[in-house]
Every structure is written in structure tokens, then in C-alpha cells.
Amino acid sequence: MTVTESSFIKESQDRYLTYALSVVSGRALPDIRDGLKPVQRRILYAMLKNLNLKHSGNHKKSAAVVGEVLAKFHPHGDVSCYEAMVRMAQSFSYRYPLVDGQGNFGSLDGDSAAAYRYTEVRLQEIALEILGEIDEETVGFRDNFDSTTIEPAVLPSRIPNLLVNGVTGIAVGMATNIPPHNLKEVNNALIALIKDPKLTISNILNHIKGPDFPVGCSILNSKSELKEIYQSGRGPIKMRGNWKLEPLERGKKGIVVNSIPYTVNKATLVEKIASLIIDKKLPLLIDVRDESTEEIRIVLELANDADPELVLAYLYKNTNLELNFNVNLTCLIPDGQALIPRQTNLKEILQVFIDFRIEVVKSRLLFEKKNLEERLHILEGFKKIFDKLDEAIKIVRKSDGRSDAAEKLRKKFKLTEIQSFAVVDMRIYQLSRTNIDEILAELKEKKKRVAEIEKILKSIKKIKDLVIKDLEKISEKFGDKRLSKIIKNHQEEEFNESDYIVQEDVFAIITRDGWIKRIRQSNDYESTRIREGDSILTAHAASTVDTAVIFSNLGYLYSINVTDFPSSSGYGDPIQKILKFRDGEKVVKSFLYRSENSEFNEKTKILLVSAKGMGFTMLVGDFLGLKRSGRRVMKPKKDDALVSVIIPSKKQAFFTKKASGLVLPAKEIPDRNPGAVGVILMSIRKDDELVGAFSFKSACKIPIRDAKGKIKDIDSSKITSGRRALKGTKVMSTGKISGVLDD
Numbered sequence: 001m002t003v004t005e006s007s008f009i010k011e012s013q014d015r016y017l018t019y020a021l022s023v024v025s026g027r028a029l030p031d032i033r034d035g036l037k038p039v040q041r042r043i044l045y046a047m048l049k050n051l052n053l054k055h056s057g058n059h060k061k062s063a064a065v066v067g068e069v070l071a072k073f074h075p076h077g078d079v080s081c082y083e084a085m086v087r088m089a090q091s092f093s094y095r096y097p098l099v100d101g102q103g104n105f106g107s108l109d110g111d112s113a114a115a116y117r118y119t120e121v122r123l124q125e126i127a128l129e130i131l132g133e134i135d136e137e138t139v140g141f142r143d144n145f146d147s148t149t150i151e152p153a154v155l156p157s158r159i160p161n162l163l164v165n166g167v168t169g170i171a172v173g174m175a176t177n178i179p180p181h182n183l184k185e186v187n188n189a190l191i192a193l194i195k196d197p198k199l200t201i202s203n204i205l206n207h208i209k210g211p212d213f214p215v216g217c218s219i220l221n222s223k224s225e226l227k228e229i230y231q232s233g234r235g236p237i238k239m240r241g242n243w244k245l246e247p248l249e250r251g252k253k254g255i256v257v258n259s260i261p262y263t264v265n266k267a268t269l270v271e272k273i274a275s276l277i278i279d280k281k282l283p284l285l286i287d288v289r290d291e292s293t294e295e296i297r298i299v300l301e302l303a304n305d306a307d308p309e310l311v312l313a314y315l316y317k318n319t320n321l322e323l324n325f326n327v328n329l330t331c332l333i334p335d336g337q338a339l340i341p342r343q344t345n346l347k348e349i350l351q352v353f354i355d356f357r358i359e360v361v362k363s364r365l366l367f368e369k370k371n372l373e374e375r376l377h378i379l380e381g382f383k384k385i386f387d388k389l390d391e392a393i394k395i396v397r398k399s400d401g402r403s404d405a406a407e408k409l410r411k412k413f414k415l416t417e418i419q420s421f422a423v424v425d426m427r428i429y430q431l432s433r434t435n436i437d438e439i440l441a442e443l444k445e446k447k448k449r450v451a452e453i454e455k456i457l458k459s460i461k462k463i464k465d466l467v468i469k470d471l472e473k474i475s476e477k478f479g480d481k482r483l484s485k486i487i488k489n490h491q492e493e494e495f496n497e498s499d500y501i502v503q504e505d506v507f508a509i510i511t512r513d514g515w516i517k518r519i520r521q522s523n524d525y526e527s528t529r530i531r532e533g534d535s536i537l538t539a540h541a542a543s544t545v546d547t548a549v550i551f552s553n554l555g556y557l558y559s560i561n562v563t564d565f566p567s568s569s570g571y572g573d574p575i576q577k578i579l580k581f582r583d584g585e586k587v588v589k590s591f592l593y594r595s596e597n598s599e600f601n602e603k604t605k606i607l608l609v610s611a612k613g614m615g616f617t618m619l620v621g622d623f624l625g626l627k628r629s630g631r632r633v634m635k636p637k638k639d640d641a642l643v644s645v646i647i648p649s650k651k652q653a654f655f656t657k658k659a660s661g662l663v664l665p666a667k668e669i670p671d672r673n674p675g676a677v678g679v680i681l682m683s684i685r686k687d688d689e690l691v692g693a694f695s696f697k698s699a700c701k702i703p704i705r706d707a708k709g710k711i712k713d714i715d716s717s718k719i720t721s722g723r724r725a726l727k728g729t730k731v732m733s734t735g736k737i738s739g740v741l742d743d
Contacts, residue, residue, distance in 0.1 A: 027076070028171035029341055030178075032331045032349060033356040034130060034155040035162030037169060039084045041155055042073040044098065047123050048131050055128070059102045059120035066116050073144050073151050078116075086113040089121065094165045095180035095214045096478065098127040108215070108260070108296070109267035126478050130157040138363040156360045158470050159478075160186050160353050162331060166211075174341060176330040179211035179237060179262070184479035186350075187471045193350050194464050201231050201347050208346070209486050210237070211325070213262040215296070216483035217241055220490045230346035233329035240322045242485075245308060248301060252286075255308050257298040261323040266290070270298060272319045280567055281318075283502045284311045357467045362457065369453045372446050374418075379443040381419025382426075386436050388413070396424065508540040508548055508562045509572070514587055517572025518544075518565035531571050540592045547593040549600065549623055550575075552585045553641040555608075555634035557674075559593075559623045580628040589645040593623075600647070607648040607669060608633065611689040612640040613682040616672035617648055633674040644740070649695035653702055653719055654681060654728070655737050658688045661714065662728030663721040683727045692740030703741040706732070711741065 047053040089101035103119035138156040166180035189207035220238035229235035239261035248254040276282040284306035316322035332339040399405035406420040456462040507525040525539040591600040609615035701713035
């Protein structure tokens, strides 16, 4: 046994590269010429050549197609193979479906297709334009995975399928996302580029207006934006659902959405709109109904005097009624004998397809010429013996069989082997005068056609004319009008969330376990439902136009609109559903910010104190519009946590769990920028921790809660007052402190 030494790094790199190239070229990316991934190409080829499932024939079980493809060409999962075939049959996925499906092939609501044992398929007529010249030696073939048969390396497509139907795929380290386009527009662009190869992308866009999605949504990009996308091969296409106003029953008005963006799940969209109505985030809408049949029809019932433009502006902002399609024109491009994955642009896609069609037409003509010449060779043999038929018949009669007769005819009349066997195999009736005239006429006609082909092959212009003729026939037969409208001079609607809030007086409730909800102020918040073992941390008497500012034990500040608190008579929702809390993060304190005359705002100074006695003061700063992940305002050390946030005053009292207290004047507490660790405000004894703080101007009673939950008042004048970093003195002879009220 031979052992070859190699480094682990080298072997990993080599094998990963092999795997990556296999996925890129063998599964995930389409060929720029026929626009198909390998599995799609194999499905279409197997349906035509192995199963003869033409559009004019009967349907056949999908299971038969999947089995044939897996057995002969594609040794991968049956699910992925079936899904590829299903997608080619879906009119909402493909602009021009290639497979004619019978049965349940899924829906815009995200429903999966029925199992392949239930559905049936055959090829669409347009698919034959992709496969039609496969038997004319137009493309190369290669061995299948086990060398038991052959398969085409590419299909001789007359249709620019890459652009017409688009494709989506994720490979290793790269992806592709090509939108569908209108067949007539793409063919017109191809014809124009054949006639003038110097056309720029700007010129091409006079023919191709932009993508043409099968669901018929609107496209909001300007011509300059589209030019940049098609030039660079990457960029966002802005899609938006179409709508119209309709009168409804009982004098109501409704918005009827009759198209949605490409790839959007209609059921999920309707569910999202319904949740906005239920959560009272869009009070201008009363109800949403999906009345779709074969056509999309989503009915949005408007409230009285509601502005439909305002409703739609909110939906465009907060739902998938407006969505981007991120174009990525990556595909496999032929480079000699290899296929290279590369991001390309619109002109290159068109030009490569033109070059490919020129080669296909040449191969088709050469194949026709070869067949004509073979037939001419036989006809020349017939012509040689027509004047000596009697002699030929005598030779055949006296021969000892077919081969002997052919051999004797070959020697007598100087025929080739092919000609002699053709003469021997002729039937008696073919020797009549009429048939001889027909053969001579055929001979003349075929010679004329061979001369025409030779003339065409010598002229690249004539070959291009044939390519143009094919494209014109395709456009005439399968072309249709655009489904997606390009919105010119689109202006983005101004969006102000406050326009959608109905002002209502509520209690914004936050529990100690981090559950939030809002209830009307007409209800008693103390009797509201909370989870067993939980308790109310804060119940802000607020308006739905207010904002709650929340501090967590990990030192983060968050802001959340009161209207985002779920309106609920139940437990509400965990705060993690709205804010991006980290592991172990809990709410410590919350303040209410009102839009007018707020005591808590970006200019408010706050005091932050940790369990280890660290702290500092800082200005809150701009907290409105914070992202869900919040902003770090304090960085507690390891095994420490933020426990108290108060608005400082002339004096501050700090209390520990074991009932030590310390009062510090404001001058003892330094200011720091957000994100600081802080300084030692109070030294904490071993096995103790700070549990709360209280600010005051003059001597007062400070309410604390003991370990048993009882409220006790501590006289501020009896608490040690001094400099920071002192340990303080006992404020209770017995018992422990669990917290400070209104800290």
C-alpha cells in the first residue's frame, strides 16, 4: 500500500474547492445559453426523449418523470427534482411555464404541490422550442453519471430562456437571482443587437423596458436605475402590488389589491395585514378579506373618511405589499470547453445567446446538408440503373441473395455499397415511369437545396437572418403583452407613523418577568391578568402617542412606542417579541416620555447604579427611534448588573440587601459618557449587594420593601451621609431589604 503525505490544510482546500465547483456547475447555476440548471435540463430532455410527453399527447404521472430523471440523469434527491419540475409548471413562478401540470401544483398562498404520485405532467408547447432541434446534431452530448446513456450538455433553445423565465439559485460562495422578462421585448432586443452589435445597454432598454413578473406587480425603478442594474448585473428592483378603489356593501369603501410582488406569499401578506388591524396599528382599516380565485383579489375595508393613500403608504412600509427583488446576473458562461461562473450584464447575456443561436443554426444546416447528400448519393445510384432496368433485374434474379445481388450490381454499374443495397431494396412499383420522374425531380430539388445551404453557410449575414426569422416566429406564436407596469416619475410617499395612531388613554404595563401589554385606563390595572409567580413592575398611565424608555440589567437603553404594547386582556407578549433582548436580560426600570412637557427626555440627567455599588450620572441623549437592539449606556463588570436608574436630586440614598444605607450629595457622583463602567459610589460588603436608590432634596421618609414584602419607612436623617466608597451603616436592626419603592 502506498502512503502519500499531505497537509490537512491542502487536502481540505482541494476537496472543498472540488465540492464548490461541483455545486456551482452541476446543480445551482444556470447555463447562459439555455437558461437552465442541470436538473431542469434533464427533466425536459427526459420528458421528450424518454417518455415522449409532448403537448399534443397525454399527461403522465409525475412519479414516472422523477423516477426516469433520477435513474438515468440526476442521482440526487427526489424531492428537489420534483420541486424543480413543479416550479416549471407554476404560472406564478414562471413567466412562460415549460411544463403543463394536471393536479395540485401549489399556490400563491405557499401551499405545496401534491405528492408526485398524484400529479401528472406533459410538456408545454413552448418547451419544444427549447428542445426542438436536439436531434439535428446542434449541441454536444456527454455520458451520464454511470456512462449507461448520454445527455445533452446544453439544449438548442430558440427562446432566450435565461431572461424570459429567470432563475434563482444558491451555490457555494455565490448565488444568482435573475428576474423574468417579456418574450417579445427580449426577442426585439436580440433582433436589434443582431442588426447593430454596437448597441449600448441604454439602446437595449428601448426594447426591454424592465422585468416582467408573472404576478403583474408594478415596478418603481427609474430608467437610470434600471440601466445601472443591467449594466452592473446587480441591484434592487422595487416591486409594488397594484390596487383600485371599489364601493363595498353598506356604503363602505374598499381597496382591492389585484397583484402582489413576485415571490410574496399571499396568505402571509393577508395574515400580516390582519395582525396590524387586530393590534390597532392601522385604525384606518376595519377588515381584510382574501377573495382570490384564479385572479388575486385582496379586499381591504376602509374606516369612514379614511384616506386610502395613507393606508397604502403604511402597508408599503410595514408589509410585503412593497418588496425588492435583488437582481444578481450570475450564470455559467462558456469559455472554450469549460463553463465559468461569472456575474454578467444584460448585453453580454443577449450577445452570448446570439452567438449560441448562430452556432446552432450552422449545425442545423450542416446536419440538413449531410442528410441531403446521403439521399442524393442514393438517388444518383437510382439514376444510373434507370436506363438499364431490364439488365439490373436479370442480375438480381440470378443472384444468390441480397448481398450477392448488391455485389453484382456494384461491379456492373459501378455503384457504391450504399447505392447497390438501395437498388436491391427497391420495391417493384418504384420502377414505374412515374416514380422515375419523381426520383429525378427529387434529385434536382435536393441539389438545389444543398446549393442554397452552401451559399448560406458562406454568409454570416444569411445565418443571422435565419436567427432573426426564428425569433420573429417565436414572438408571433408565444409573445404577449407586458404584465408588470413600469411606473414613471415615481415619488416616494412621505411616511409619518403618528398619522396612524388613535390617541387613547391606557396603562402601559411591564411585569418583572418581562411581559408587556396595554389596557384602557377605564380598567383597574391592579386586577389585570398576569402569569402565575409574576408581578407588575410598572404600570404607566400613558397615551398611545407616548413612548416608554426601558433600562435593562445588562446596561442597555431601549425605547418602545406605547402603541406597540399589545392591546390585551390576557398576559400580553414577552418583551423579547418586540425588543432584541440578550440572554439573561431583564427590565430594571422604565420611564414614560410624553411628546409634550415631558419630565423625562433627551436632556434629562439620570443616575445608574449597579449591584456592586458602581455608578455615574449621564444625559439620556437621543433615545427616540432606537433600533430593536437598543443602546449600551452602562457596562457592568463581570458578575455585576445594573439594578437602579433614578433621576438624581440634591441627595441620593443607596440601600443594600443586608440593610446597609448610605447618602451621597450630588457633587460626589461624577458625570460620564454613555457606555462607562462607573466609579464606586458605595462599597459593598462580602455576600451583600446593592438593591436600590432613592433621590430627595430634604429630609424625608424613604419607603423600602423588606424581604417579607412589607413596606417600611426609613428616616433619611438617620442614614449615614458622607463621601463615596463608604460602606454605610445599618438602617434596620433586623431583616433584609428587597427593594426601594419609586426608585
